[in-house]
Amino acid sequence: MPVNLAPPSHLQSIAGIQIGTALAGIKPSAQRDDLTLFALAPESTCAALFTRNLFCAAPVVVARQHWQQKAPRYLLVNSGNANAGTGQTGIQAALACCQTVAEQGQCQISEVLPFSTGVIGAPLPVDKIQQALPLALSRLTDEGWLAAAQAIMTTDTVAKGISLQIHLENQVINITGIAKGAGMIRPDMATLLVFLATDANIPQPLLQQALSEAVAKSFNRITVDGDTSTNDSIILIATGQGQGIVTTANDPTFHSFSQLLTQACLHLAQTIVRDGEGATKFVEIKVEQGRSEAECLQVAYTIAHSPLVKTALFASDPNWGRILAAVGRAGVTDLEVEKIRIQLGEVTIVEQGGVASTYTEEQGQHVMQQEELLIRVQLGNRGTAQASVYTCDFSYDYVRINAEYRT
Amino acid sequence: MPVNLAPPSHLQSIAGIQIGTALAGIKPSAQRDDLTLFALAPESTCAALFTRNLFCAAPVVVARQHWQQKAPRYLLVNSGNANAGTGQTGIQAALACCQTVAEQGQCQISEVLPFSTGVIGAPLPVDKIQQALPLALSRLTDEGWLAAAQAIMTTDTVAKGISLQIHLENQVINITGIAKGAGMIRPDMATLLVFLATDANIPQPLLQQALSEAVAKSFNRITVDGDTSTNDSIILIATGQGQGIVTTANDPTFHSFSQLLTQACLHLAQTIVRDGEGATKFVEIKVEQGRSEAECLQVAYTIAHSPLVKTALFASDPNWGRILAAVGRAGVTDLEVEKIRIQLGEVTIVEQGGVASTYTEEQGQHVMQQEELLIRVQLGNRGTAQASVYTCDFSYDYVRINAEYRT
Numbered sequence A, B: 001m002p003v004n005l006a007p008p009s010h011l012q013s014i015a016g017i018q019i020g021t022a023l024a025g026i027k028p029s030a031q032r033d034d035l036t037l038f039a040l041a042p043e044s045t046c047a048a049l050f051t052r053n054l055f056c057a058a059p060v061v062v063a064r065q066h067w068q069q070k071a072p073r074y075l076l077v078n079s080g081n082a083n084a085g086t087g088q089t090g091i092q093a094a095l096a097c098c099q100t101v102a103e104q105g106q107c108q109i110s111e112v113l114p115f116s117t118g119v120i121g122a123p124l125p126v127d128k129i130q131q132a133l134p135l136a137l138s139r140l141t142d143e144g145w146l147a148a149a150q151a152i153m154t155t156d157t158v159a160k161g162i163s164l165q166i167h168l169e170n171q172v173i174n175i176t177g178i179a180k181g182a183g184m185i186r187p188d189m190a191t192l193l194v195f196l197a198t199d200a201n202i203p204q205p206l207l208q209q210a211l212s213e214a215v216a217k218s219f220n221r222i223t224v225d226g227d228t229s230t231n232d233s234i235i236l237i238a239t240g241q242g243q244g245i246v247t248t249a250n251d252p253t254f255h256s257f258s259q260l261l262t263q264a265c266l267h268l269a270q271t272i273v274r275d276g277e278g279a280t281k282f283v284e285i286k287v288e289q290g291r292s293e294a295e296c297l298q299v300a301y302t303i304a305h306s307p308l309v310k311t312a313l314f315a316s317d318p319n320w321g322r323i324l325a326a327v328g329r330a331g332v333t334d335l336e337v338e339k340i341r342i343q344l345g346e347v348t349i350v351e352q353g354g355v356a357s358t359y360t361e362e363q364g365q366h367v368m369q370q371e372e373l374l375i376r377v378q379l380g381n382r383g384t385a386q387a388s389v390y391t392c393d394f395s396y397d398y399v400r401i402n403a404e405y406r407t
Helices: A058-069 A087-105 A126-138 A145-151 A204-216 A252-274 A293-305 A307-314 A320-328 A361-368 A396-403 B058-069 B087-105 B126-138 B145-151 B204-216 B252-274 B293-305 B307-314 B320-328 B361-368 B396-403
Strands: A017-022 A035-040 A045-050 A074-081 A112-119 A160-168 A171-180 A193-198 A233-238 A282-290 A341-344 A347-351 A372-378 A385-392 B017-022 B035-040 B045-050 B074-081 B112-119 B160-168 B171-180 B193-198 B233-238 B282-290 B341-344 B347-351 B372-378 B385-392
Touching: A017 A126, A017 A145, A035 A126, A035 A145, A045 A058, A045 A204, A058 A087, A058 A112, A058 A233, A074 A087, A074 A145, A074 A193, A087 A112, A087 A126, A112 A233, A145 A160, A145 A171, A160 A252, A171 A252, A193 A252, A204 A233, A204 A252, A252 A282, A252 A385, A282 A293, A293 A307, A293 A320, A293 A372, A293 A385, A307 A320, A307 B396, A320 A341, A320 A347, A320 A372, A341 A361, A347 A361, A396 B307, A396 B396, B017 B126, B017 B145, B035 B126, B035 B145, B045 B058, B045 B204, B058 B087, B058 B112, B058 B233, B074 B087, B074 B145, B074 B193, B087 B112, B087 B126, B112 B233, B145 B160, B145 B171, B160 B252, B171 B252, B193 B252, B204 B233, B204 B252, B252 B282, B252 B385, B282 B293, B293 B307, B293 B320, B293 B372, B293 B385, B307 B320, B307 B385, B320 B341, B320 B347, B320 B372, B341 B361, B347 B361
Parallel strands: A074 A112, A193 A233, A282 A372, B074 B112, B193 B233, B282 B372
Antiparallel strands: A017 A035, A035 A074, A045 A233, A160 A171, A171 A193, A282 A385, A341 A347, A341 A372, B017 B035, B035 B074, B045 B233, B160 B171, B171 B193, B282 B385, B341 B347, B341 B372
């Protein structure tokens, strides 16, 4: 069950973006739309970030190449099959789908970016996708965001999306984004996919800069199980059909837009943790007083990835020894342990190298029973850097979901 | 249930080492001996390695200091309480126990090394240990190894020990060692403890060199959950009361001794994985054709720590996409994925960037159903370096054991 997460009731359309979905039946058992087509107005700019996994999926290879060549006119997304671990055949399959979109949508093949999510290693059913494309094209509408948020899901339990708006002097800027699950949600289900769009007019280099900065503070700050997928892709389109206009990086509008974008990305990233595999708790791990953000992150991720900490969170057990041990092995070798302070919510559990004199088990228990909690580590006046990482607990359901056979 | 692991039926005594155990009742529920005293003949040399966790336990702080001052005469080990996260009070408690041993054993306090394993954060019951010491002293015997292997257990399910012997020209060298569980076996139970002894005569610097090399290839090649404990300690005593004599590092006897020691350490290390928390599989991950051992280890540990790989191992699911994804995100950035070969036992699953053309699900299934298996990754003729890491799977029992309340 997701932690405090409801699907969006409405997603604001973005002038210049139309979306159509269709049921291609990519998995024989598919009962809901599994194909999504985004049509982007000409003159749109597009920023993108792709997985750093070397074994990236065929659609990632193709999308990256096409995106570097031309601004895209169409994004084609299928769920139910990741087209990953499929070698050269997979590349050909992705290209064949792009070619069909290009023919039916009257653009060049390099103006189509493909995205896939689902089972790894199975051949992509190109014919099913080609057959469903005319329906998706015929259904293109400004109002397609909510349907798309549902169609890109694999084993996510809740559709994920957000719309934000900012009112500047004489300008309104809209951002809408949708996302699907982090981690490999169940055997062979891969991929974080995020599609964001704004009606602002922003040059591509600035759009890319804003996306990179926003992702660094959001999607790159979450972890469910530490496993980087083969298919992760994040796309941000700026259609330029609204009122907002950004021209330079010093433009105050760019600053406002970047903040809005970060807010949207952080929301979507957190929804993915809330819907993490078997999650029962939503946890922020905040490390402060570091010399650099990097060392704060190093400590935060060591805690966030510790199976011992994660199972204690599942059990609502204030097992502070595990948090302390994780800090101690995080690889920041010149920490002065007697200066470190660790808090669970507002309760101080560790100070002066051991359990705090004021700490009682009842206090720890009280905090640990909450569904949302904060683990706060102060490194002892090394500096002013800080960083937060968001994660969930490790439950029986995590093992069940990931140990089930792939059938 | 441990994977193919029985307790040792006999452990060879080592001339110059006497061991006595007693029931101190450190945990009120204790039903078996929980205190172990090793008495070392004068002139013994002692090599040691301690945890690199910065939050190391009080006995580790004291043992390291004493060991640097003088060759030890006594090792005092308690199970049931780790004396970790106990700050300055914990240090005083460890010293108080050493002082009692020094008085009753007629040596200096710095000739006593303390070791503790068990619950983190609870005060060490010094009085109980002091009261049980006379009994342990009175029971000192050459034949105490097996009793010690049992007395140092916390939630290990099987006692762990080995005796090896090598016959050289005119020399016989004996090594006996015992170990207790890796990882934090259950809430607040910490510590890998290993005690090894040989009757050979070896100068301390060479003994330390041999231990460091052996541990690098054994205890530093295993992982259950990636969590480094606060109490890990490994001790190797050379009593010099046997026939073997080592004088220099070029001595062939030293080479033979080092090999024998590595063999003993590898056996003990593997027993710890076999008895890992909730383990149902024993897995070797072997990475070959690397430029350096470091990059081979980087890939091997990424696979070994992946919760997705570990849950697939538990399910006997040949989910090769997860292994491939782990290799791809291991951080060796210039791997050529199309040259990488991944095998499950003798079955090739990945080659040329995707699933092998000869691979069938039945073959993968067959290998995955075995209790002991080999995951072999060839990095594609980058070099001749190789490294193996040993691990176990991730089962419901792992979560159960670690999520249970500490009571």
